[in-house]
Amino acid sequence: MSKFHLHLVSDSTGETLDAVAKAALAQFQGADPVKHSWTMTRNMRQLDFVLDDIRQKPGIVMFTLVNEEMRTALVSYCDSAKIPYLAVIDPAIAFFGRYLGEKAQAKPGQQHVLNTEYFHRIDALNYTLAHDDGQVSENLSKADVILVGVSRTSKTPTCIYLANRGIKAANIPVVKGCPLPEQLFTVKEPLIVGLVTSPDRLVQIREARLKAMNEDRSSSYADPDRVRDELVYARRLFTDHGWPVIDVSRRSIEETAAAIFNLLNQRREGSEAGKVL
Structure with missing residues (x-):
């Protein structure tokens, strides 16, 4: 060195x-x-x-x-x-x-300088923190971006990063057997993006999470079969609703956010963005 x-x-x-x-x-x-x-x-x-x-x-x-x-x-x-x-x-x-x-x-x-842009970023950050992990779903229509994905697909840190760039970002977890907020399927303005990752990577992340929290390592939360099942369910959900999908397996938070900015720009320009990135 x-x-x-x-x-x-x-x-x-x-x-x-x-x-x-x-x-x-x-x-x-x-x-x-x-x-x-x-x-x-x-x-x-x-x-x-x-x-x-x-x-x-x-x-x-x-x-x-x-x-x-x-x-x-x-x-x-x-x-x-x-x-x-x-x-x-x-x-x-x-x-x-x-x-x-x-x-x-x-x-x-x-x-x-404390200008309009500064206060816009603060407003975006406040919105994002209030709408983390599906906490509030009544005003999803006010979001610029809504991230949807199974647990540990970097939804929260990506939202925080986007908020610091002035983007109001909400995120909603996908849990098989638990209904998603009805408003998610009716909002028109927000860009809804599905986040996925590789099963092996997700198992590693969840096992590390369990270890950090001193939880039982035998928990089904990190079970490979359950993880694969969750991801298949999530991908099918995203496909059924035509939501663009970003695979975060090998992406940093910044790279995921950059892909989202590209989707927003494509949307503004009227381009179709319903493919896996």
């Missing part, structure tokens, strides 16, 4: 830096960074603490600073100390500046 110090210097929450660093490092199996996150760095006094730590633990510096004085101080130090650095959002800002013919405002944290 290649161990190194990685300094992430931001004048805001640092989410952008962290996301970019994670995405890039995921391509290098041998990378083992020691992260130093410096968030809300907005004056020279705070930057002095950052520079002191970089001096003691040299490595790589990635930053999102819009204040010109602070940027100049950080870059000058890195140049003099021969420390590699990257201004993460500079290329994007320059690109939009050229296209729009405007100069950037140089205001930190503008993406986190």
